[in-house]
Amino acid sequence: MKRGERGAGLLVVVLLIVTVAAFAVVVAARQSGGDLQGTNAAADSSEALLLAETGVERAVKRFSSGTPCLALGESITDLSTLGVTGRSITVSVGPNSTQDFGGAPLPASQCRIEVAAQVTASRVTRRLQAIIDVGAATTYTFNAPAGPGAPSGWTGGAYDYTGGPDPAGASPLTCTRAAYVVRARTGGSTGSSAGTTAASFSVGLPATILVNFDYRIIQVGNSGSTACNSAAGGGACPGAADITSPGGLHGEICMTLRDTVGTTYDSTMYGVATSAAIPQTVAPAACTPTTQQTPTPAVYTPCSTQYNLSGASVVPAQGTVRFVIGGTGSLSFNQVGFNLHIPGGGQAKEMWVDNIAFQAGGGVATTRHWRDCSAATCPAV
Numbered sequence: 001m002k003r004g005e006r007g008a009g010l011l012v013v014v015l016l017i018v019t020v021a022a023f024a025v026v027v028a029a030r031q032s033g034g035d036l037q038g039t040n041a042a043a044d045s046s047e048a049l050l051l052a053e054t055g056v057e058r059a060v061k062r063f064s065s066g067t068p069c070l071a072l073g074e075s076i077t078d079l080s081t082l083g084v085t086g087r088s089i090t091v092s093v094g095p096n097s098t099q100d101f102g103g104a105p106l107p108a109s110q111c112r113i114e115v116a117a118q119v120t121a122s123r124v125t126r127r128l129q130a131i132i133d134v135g136a137a138t139t140y141t142f143n144a145p146a147g148p149g150a151p152s153g154w155t156g157g158a159y160d161y162t163g164g165p166d167p168a169g170a171s172p173l174t175c176t177r178a179a180y181v182v183r184a185r186t187g188g189s190t191g192s193s194a195g196t197t198a199a200s201f202s203v204g205l206p207a208t209i210l211v212n213f214d215y216r217i218i219q220v221g222n223s224g225s226t227a228c229n230s231a232a233g234g235g236a237c238p239g240a241a242d243i244t245s246p247g248g249l250h251g252e253i254c255m256t257l258r259d260t261v262g263t264t265y266d267s268t269m270y271g272v273a274t275s276a277a278i279p280q281t282v283a284p285a286a287c288t289p290t291t292q293q294t295p296t297p298a299v300y301t302p303c304s305t306q307y308n309l310s311g312a313s314v315v316p317a318q319g320t321v322r323f324v325i326g327g328t329g330s331l332s333f334n335q336v337g338f339n340l341h342i343p344g345g346g347q348a349k350e351m352w353v354d355n356i357a358f359q360a361g362g363g364v365a366t367t368r369h370w371r372d373c374s375a376a377t378c379p380a381v
Contacts, residue, residue: 040122041122041124044119044122044124045124045126047087047119048087048117048118048119048124048125048126049117049126049128049372050117051079051084051087051089051117051126052089052115052116052117052126052127052128053115053128054089054117055076055089055090055091055115055117055128056113056115056128056130056132056367056370058089058091059072059091059113059115059130059132060132060366060367063111063132063134064134068210068243068244068320069093069097069098069110069111070093070094070097070098070244070317071093071243071244072091072093072097072111072113073091073092073093073094074090074091075088075089075090075091076088076089076090086119086120086121087117087118087119087120088117088118088120089115089116089117090115090116090117090118091113091114091115092113092114092115092116092381093111093112093113093114093381094380094381096112096379096380096381097111097112097113097381098111098112098317099112100112100131100369101129101131101369101371101378101379103379106131107133107137109133109134109135109136109137109357109359110131110132110133110134110368111131111132112129112130112131112132112381113129113130113132113381114127114128114129114373114378114381115127115128115129115130116128126372126374127372127373127374127378128370128371128372128373129370129371129373129378129381130367130369130370130371131367131368131369131370132366132367132368133366133367133368134210134359135359135366137212137357137358137359138199138201138357138358138359139355139356139357139358140197140199140336140355140356140357140358141164141166141176141177141354141355141356142154142159142164142176142177142178142179142354143164143166143176143177146161146176147161148161149161151177153197153198154195154196154197155195155196155197156194156195156196156232156233157179157193157194157195157232157233157338158179158180158181158182158193158230158232159177159178159179159180160177160178160180160289160352161176161177162175162176162177162289162303163175163177163178163180163216163289163303163352163354164176164177164178164214164303164352164354164355165178165214165303165304165307165354165355166354166355175303176354177354178214178352178353178354179193179195179338179340179352179353179354180193180230180289180340180350180351180352181193181230181232181251181340181341181342181350181351182220182228182229182230182289182342182348182349182350182351183229183230183342183344183348183349184220184222184223184225184226184228184229184348185222185223185225185226185228185229185348186222186346186347186348187344187345187346188226188229188344188348189226189229189344190229190235190236190341190342190343190344191229191230191231191341191342191349192230192231192232192233192234192235192339192340192341192342193230193232193233193234193338193339193340193341194232194233194234194235194256194337194338194339194340195232195233195337195338196256196258196335196336196337197335197336197337198334198335199257199333199334199335199336199358200332200333200334201332201333201358202330202331202332202333203325203330203331203333204329204330205325205326205327205328205329205330205331206324206325206326206327206328207323207324207325207331208322208323208324208325209257209267209322209323209325209358209359210320210322210358210359211255211267211320211321211322211323211356211357211358211359212318212319212320212356212357212359213253213318213319213320213338213353213354213355213356213357214307214308214318214319214353214354214355215251215253215270215272215307215308215318215319215351215352215353215354216305216306216307216308216309216351216352217250217251217272217275217276217306217310217342217349217350217351217352218275218276218306218349218350218351219275219276219347219348219349220347220348220349220350221348222348223348234339234340234341235339235341236252236341236343237252237253237254237266237269237339237341238254238266238269239254239266239267239268239269239321240268240269241268241269241270241271242267242268242269242270242320242321242322244270244319244320244321245269245270245271245272245273245319246271246272246273246274246310247271247273248271248272248273248274248310249271249343250271250272250273250274250275250342250346250349251271251272251275251340251341251342251349251351252269252270252271252272252339252340252341252342252343253269253270253271253272253319253321253338253339253340253341253351253353254266254267254268254269254270254321254338254339255267255321255323255336255337255338255339255356255358256335256336256337256338256339257323257333257335257336257337258333258334258335258336258337259331259332259333259334260332260333260334265323265325266323267321267322267323268321268322268323269321270319270320270321272310272319272351273310274310275347275349275351276306276309289350307352319353336356336358338353338356340353
């Protein structure tokens with residue numbers, strides 16, 4: 001080998017080693033970048049899951065404080081009070097929120113919600129569904145004894161012994177007794193019906209007591225007689241309209257409570273917006289409720305017809321009112337009651353209420369079931 005060519009082979013080897021090393025560095029950098037991106041995505045996914053769980057907990061608290069199932073929906077984009085920015089939580093409810101994951105009806109004390117949480121920058125989203133429960137309610141009905149007459153245990157009120165759907169949410173329904181009120185003359189005076197029964201339950205203060213019920217209001221033909229108007233106590237509901245009320249004054253529904261020292265409490269008012277027009281009349285002078293007649297056509301068959309609807313509502317939903325009671329300590333009650341009222345003016349009407357469920361709030365709600373929508377199918381709420 002010539003003197004000038006000495007070391008050339010070594011240089012080739014060195015260049016090869018440098019090239020291989022540089023390539024290894026590039027590959028390692030790319031691998032490291034991919035690992036870092038994967039780590040960031042996993043971290044964002046975990047954070048979004050925790051935020052979604054926080055959204056479920058918030059909905060549970062609101063539900064236990066008296067917010068109705070179908071009013072739990074909200075979008076929270078400002079989490080700065082938690083020291084968090086660039087994140088959002090969305091709680092969704094809808095026409096299927098009163099059904100479980102398989103489509104079966106839920107008890108009035110339960111609600112199915114969907115919560116989506118997102119990390120805005122990466123757009124990583126986690127979605128959960130949960131069935132939340134405010135606990136077993138005490139339900140009051142009017143079924144005993146069967147047949148005509150007033151229900152046992154109730155004082156005052158007017159009743160239709162074949163007007164109510166029972167049990168609540170069941171199929172088929174059994175037509176049993178319901179609280180009832182009629183204003184049978186078009187443009188006539190008011191109709192009212194108020195009844196009470198013994199109760200025994202206590203709540204911690206401050207308390208929100210939620211009351212759900214089945215209701216129906218029907219426009220009927222003019223009887224021509226004011227003698228048919230119900231005048232079984234009560235009167236206009238004194239409380240303000242509840243946030244769940246469709247609005248309007250075709251009919252008013254409210255509840256009462258009495259504590260063990262004799263203090264009475266009025267609930268908010270459920271105002272039914274509109275009533276279904278039925279081509280029937282209330283026959284004087286007995287003023288028999290229309291459901292006890294044999295209408296032609298059979299517009300009241302089955303007895304559940306037109307229940308839990310107000311006007312053009314496409315989602316049947318129970319009515320809701322609430323008591324909001326301040327103070328501290330505990331409070332015990334010995335009486336509950338209903339107050340039904342049809343204002344004067346307009347078309348003659350009948351109204352029924354049944355399955356009145358008193359639910360004391362105050363932080364007793366729980367999450368009964370939940371589902372991660374990334375791991376299992378979540379049906380629409």
